[in-house]
Amino acid sequence: MPTTLPPALPAERPLVSVDLAIFTVRADRLHVLLVRRPADASEPFPHQWALPGGFIQVGRDQTLEDCARRKLLEKTGIDSPYLEQVGAVGSATRDPRGWSVTHVYFALIPSDDVVLQPGANASEAQWHPLIEQAVTESLAFDHAQLLSQAIERLHAKVEYTSLPAFLCPEPFTLPELQRSYEIVLDRAVEKSAFRKRIFAQAFLEETGETRITGKRPAALYRLRYRDRPAYFPRTFSPRS
Amino acid sequence: MPTTLPPALPAERPLVSVDLAIFTVRADRLHVLLVRRPADASEPFPHQWALPGGFIQVGRDQTLEDCARRKLLEKTGIDSPYLEQVGAVGSATRDPRGWSVTHVYFALIPSDDVVLQPGANASEAQWHPLIEQAVTESLAFDHAQLLSQAIERLHAKVEYTSLPAFLCPEPFTLPELQRSYEIVLDRAVEKSAFRKRIFAQAFLEETGETRITGKRPAALYRLRYRDRPAYFPRTFSPRS
DNA sequence: TAAATAGTGTCTCTAAGACATTATTTG
DNA sequence: CAAATAATGTCTTAGAGACACTATTTA
Numbered sequence: 001m002p003t004t005l006p007p008a009l010p011a012e013r014p015l016v017s018v019d020l021a022i023f024t025v026r027a028d029r030l031h032v033l034l035v036r037r038p039a040d041a042s043e044p045f046p047h048q049w050a051l052p053g054g055f056i057q058v059g060r061d062q063t064l065e066d067c068a069r070r071k072l073l074e075k076t077g078i079d080s081p082y083l084e085q086v087g088a089v090g091s092a093t094r095d096p097r098g099w100s101v102t103h104v105y106f107a108l109i110p111s112d113d114v115v116l117q118p119g120a121n122a123s124e125a126q127w128h129p130l131i132e133q134a135v136t137e138s139l140a141f142d143h144a145q146l147l148s149q150a151i152e153r154l155h156a157k158v159e160y161t162s163l164p165a166f167l168c169p170e171p172f173t174l175p176e177l178q179r180s181y182e183i184v185l186d187r188a189v190e191k192s193a194f195r196k197r198i199f200a201q202a203f204l205e206e207t208g209e210t211r212i213t214g215k216r217p218a219a220l221y222r223l224r225y226r227d228r229p230a231y232f233p234r235t236f237s238p239r240s
Numbered sequence: 241m242p243t244t245l246p247p248a249l250p251a252e253r254p255l256v257s258v259d260l261a262i263f264t265v266r267a268d269r270l271h272v273l274l275v276r277r278p279a280d281a282s283e284p285f286p287h288q289w290a291l292p293g294g295f296i297q298v299g300r301d302q303t304l305e306d307c308a309r310r311k312l313l314e315k316t317g318i319d320s321p322y323l324e325q326v327g328a329v330g331s332a333t334r335d336p337r338g339w340s341v342t343h344v345y346f347a348l349i350p351s352d353d354v355v356l357q358p359g360a361n362a363s364e365a366q367w368h369p370l371i372e373q374a375v376t377e378s379l380a381f382d383h384a385q386l387l388s389q390a391i392e393r394l395h396a397k398v399e400y401t402s403l404p405a406f407l408c409p410e411p412f413t414l415p416e417l418q419r420s421y422e423i424v425l426d427r428a429v430e431k432s433a434f435r436k437r438i439f440a441q442a443f444l445e446e447t448g449e450t451r452i453t454g455k456r457p458a459a460l461y462r463l464r465y466r467d468r469p470a471y472f473p474r475t476f477s478p479r480s
Numbered sequence: 481t482a483a484a485t486a487g488t489g490t491c492t493c494t495a496a497g498a499c500a501t502t503a504t505t506t507g
Numbered sequence: 508c509a510a511a512t513a514a515t516g517t518c519t520t521a522g523a524g525a526c527a528c529t530a531t532t533t534a
Contacts, residue, residue, distance in 0.1 A: 008283065009337060010295045013253040016330070016341055043248065055250045056330070058339040064330035088328040088343050090256070090296070090304035097249060099298040101256055101341070103328050175513070192515075193496055200495080215511040216504040234474055234495060234522095415486070432488070433523055440522085455484045456531040474495095474522060 014090060015100035018067045019053030019143065021086070021150035022076060024111040025167045025183055029129045031111075032147065033075060036124035037140050044096045045140035051147060052125065053102065068105040075125055077115040080226070082108040082166035086150050094142050106150040108166035133186075158184045159235040162203055165223055171207045173218035174198065189236070203230035254330060255340035258307045259293030259383065261326070261390035262316060264351040265407045269369045270423055271351075272387065273315060276364035277380050284336045285380030291387060292365065293342065308345040315365050317355040322348040322406035322469070326390050334382050346390040348406035373426075398424045399475040402443055405463055411447045413458035414438065429476070443470035 022033040034049040052075045054067075061067040065083070073079050083105055090101030116125050128135045133151050138144065157163050164180035165172075172180075178194050198204065205224050210217035262273040274289040292315045294307075301307040305323070313319050323345055330341030356365050368375045373391050378384065397403050404420035405412075412420075418434050438444065445464050450457035 009255070010297065012298045014256045014296055014298060015249070016254045016256060056254055056339070056341075057250065058252045058254060058332065062332050064328060064341060085327050087325050088304060090343070092298065092302050099296070101296075101304060101343075103330070103341075173513090190497060190499090191513090192499080195514075197496075212505080214513080215506060216513045218513060232495095236496080413486085430524055430526090431486090432526080435487075437523075452532080454486080455533060456486045458486060472522095476523080 015098055016056045017053055017102045019051040019102050019104050019146055020068060020071055021051055021106040021147055024109050026111045030183055031127040031129050034126055034128050048140040049137045050140035051143045064103055072107055078109050078113055086153050104146045104150055110167060110169035112169045160232045162230040170222045171220040173211050173220055175218055197232060201230040255338055256296045257293055257342045259291040259342050259344050259386055260311055261291055261346040261387055264349050265423055266351045266367060271367040271369050274366055274368050288380040289377045290380035291383045304343055312347055318349050318353055326393050344386045344390055350407060350409035352409045400472045402470040410462045411460040413451050413460055415458055437472060441470040
């Protein structure tokens, strides 16, 4: 029998964590939630900004996604956001404490639902605006890379899905939804084409109410399905 | 100091693995490579078919993707396939040996490059045809679900990328590439539209040679870039 | 020259972009 | 009624689908 066969179970196991890119729109800008690493010098990257996250607790989390939802609830008080797995990044060197794999999720939440949770380490949670697809602070670990993966995914999917609707507090008007698209895409969107596109997918329902913000009141809508986005048959700008 | 704070490092760590859905086209059908679990009754799911994969070896694999490439090389002898991470699935119950996370990758390889590696456990590696998007055997663990996630991703991306080109032995003719699309999509593709679409993206280069299989010889092409697919501005059938 | 496969041309259709126009409100 | 914002209408355009047609080979 060869001696090179791996053992049935590995002697050493990697660290396993989940990290979240939680996005919202505030003050007409896309923001991401960051937390400060503990100041304790025995921890890696003390006092640096990082994506909220943490290790799987095998006694507590039933699934990877449960762990992500738990973290989100702890930080924001929100328990049913739009949540999507972006991917996993694992290597021997990304965490000085050892071989580690992290699982990146992104969440979209309407900012008025958020109650940043006080207490313990969450007191240092803060919204950071995204300038040119990135955050100005330098982040702990490889979190800058994880964040840009999440942003890249968001950016790509906004071209052909209704994701920005999950950033709007319900009910919302069509101009508000359009603005949400423009903020995420960071470019102007043509109104008439936008409306045809949205209505063709029929994922909104009228509340019957209107909102009087500017001059002519705008019709209010809510999502027909809170649990999944709508898909458009084409992207916004097929070439550009 | 509260006693509910998690420890800096978790006491228990999940098992971490990689599983591969390796696709190829043989005999005009999409196939996936499966391996038999060891017959040893002390192992879970003895003698069942499973996706090739295994635990991360922290002393050996530098990254998650390295681990996937290593497994692929061990099973097929191929070292630079198209390889893409599909996602991670983790839960307390998916492996009877404990909390486990697996990372699913899919690979596309031209079947004539493959040399199924003999020896040890690899002697039991076999190509299985996909009928109606699935394999007829029942698979170990949650591998049926992992496989369908991989197939779903492949299916979705074929609508707007050049992925089927990675299934064709180079050089290939346009009718051969079209057939590759039809096999993966499991539907007919219209020739004229197909050719316009392919040439518009300019990801092929002519070899100058032709292949004489049927009557009129067909021009031979190879990929301009082996490392990434081309993206089309629209999907194949915008509605249907 | 018939059969078969490779490759092209033409017309239609769908959904997006541009941009002008109409509608409804407040001051 | 003027200003402002909401909503609609019309024309163009890009790229896919349908399908007829031409081109090049072998038997």
